[in-house]
Amino acid sequence: MTVRVRFAPSPTGYLHIGAARSALFNWLYAQKTGGKFLLRIEDTDLQRSTEESTRSIIDGLEWLGLTYNEEVVFQSANADKHRAAAYKLVDEGKAYRDFTPKAERDDATVKQGIAERARAQSAEGTDHRSNPFRDLSKEESDKRAAAGEAFAVRLKIPRHGKTHFADIVYGPQEREYSEIEDLVLLRSDGHPLYNLSVVIDDIEMNITHVIRGQDHLTNTHKQVLLYEAIGAPVPQFAHLPLILAPNKGKLSKRKHGEVVSLTTYRDRGFLPAAFRNFLALLGWAPSNGKEMLSVDELVQEFSLEHIHRSPAVFNFQENDPRHWTDEKALWMNAEYIRNLAVEELLPMVKAELRANKLWREEYDDDEREWLIKALELIRQRFFTLKDFSGQGRAYFSDDFDFEEAAVNKNLRKEPRLKELLPALAERFEETSPFTAETAEATLRKFAEESGVKAGLLINGSRTMLTGQAVGPSMFEVFEIIGQKRSVERLRSGVPWFDAMNALGDV
RNA sequence: GGCGCAUUGGUGUAGUUGGUUAACACGCUGCCCUCUCAAGGCAGAGAUCACGGGUUCGAGUCCCGUAUGCGCUACCA
16 A cells, blocks of 8 residues: 655644644655655634645745645535534434533633633543533434534544554554543534544545644544544554754744744745755654765655654754854754755855845856856855855945954054055056966065065955955955956955944044 | 653764663864864863662663653634
């Protein structure tokens, strides 16, 4: 039997990185086993589901390269089937109509309400399955329904016994029936509820393996009971450890903001391959211990058995722009930027430069060779794609900013540079050919003649040419920026004025 | 409240049948390289394997208990 897995998010917000990890694991398993990976949007909660959210999920999967093999299934479209299944269970006596009027619940205090109700019940010694309508005769039930009385449909959980299933990750699981309430399948307004919908859809889609977050582990027993009531084969389950915030609490949008959204990583310059690699290592590790893994290696090494059970902490520091997300994720992205074949990096850099109006059509033909050399040079110390348009701006445009600290450190500290650098420009103008080697020779000779250290001119030049205090080997930079632009920038007075003004020192 | 799951350095993980000084990666510190910053190389700090019992010649690995965290317990998903 071929493996069929699904990713089934509810479109009630952007794509959460925990959900993205679930999608990844499902996808990896499908690739590994030669099975199918399907996408089902669980939009039964019409109040909270949005089209924008569905868009974000689809975009996110596409960005990560997790292509699904069949048409997207929208759960809301199957509501009739869900209802039919519930009514069938009523007919068969496996479910019953509950005519108890619906109790209004306040979303904000449900958890508390649940605990209170449980406490009260245990104090009174009442079984939470003691529903007065559970054993209503069929005739009576039919009569009241026919009379138009509203009812919810609940699954009848047997009085004695327990459910079992073997979770691939968490091992054998069992739960006493007495721990499970007769769950509502259909609301009194006829709206099918989560547990019913998932099971019916999974049956319909012939899902063989349900791979999802650990938060569903306990509820799985209810679903197993439903499969059994319906008489459908129970799929295999593999629950994934949760991803927690640094304080070991739940990772949520409300508390942690955009750091938990997958699209944030796309928008802040992550390479899909890097983020995918990082995500794969949350709750799973290949047996050989290797961490930098291509998609092919990921697929080859992946196994549900190696997923572990303890939750993973996603480490980031709020309010610290330098550590806005997990440092290892950042490091991994830098590794990819450094080591990817330039041809693969190029399209992503192109998009980034384009978005910042730094792209020139010549980069696609005449200047392609130059561009590749420039990228090779600057990518060595970049962390995200954003750096190509940020720190790297001076390589692509004459309109770049000077960092005040750099100007202070490399220019302003030594007033003679104001004359020395334009003089160096004179020498560069006469240097032919103009390469890293000849630029170095020229600069060193000039330094000697002027009686200053080469480092002074080098660092000064770096700031004049790039606006920064740090960067690649300066002679390489001269060659990449080119003779004409190097000379112009060395002669420019812009940074001097800016720094003076900024310091109020005029 | 009940039930369930988890617990190896700051973080991610290895340690799958109990057996030398608990391994790797990120991060951190120092040194080398050097025109700066990275990268790279070298060295180093950091874990009495949550705690307490037990089984055993021997336990991170098995058993029991405790604590903590998380999840579920809804006519939410």
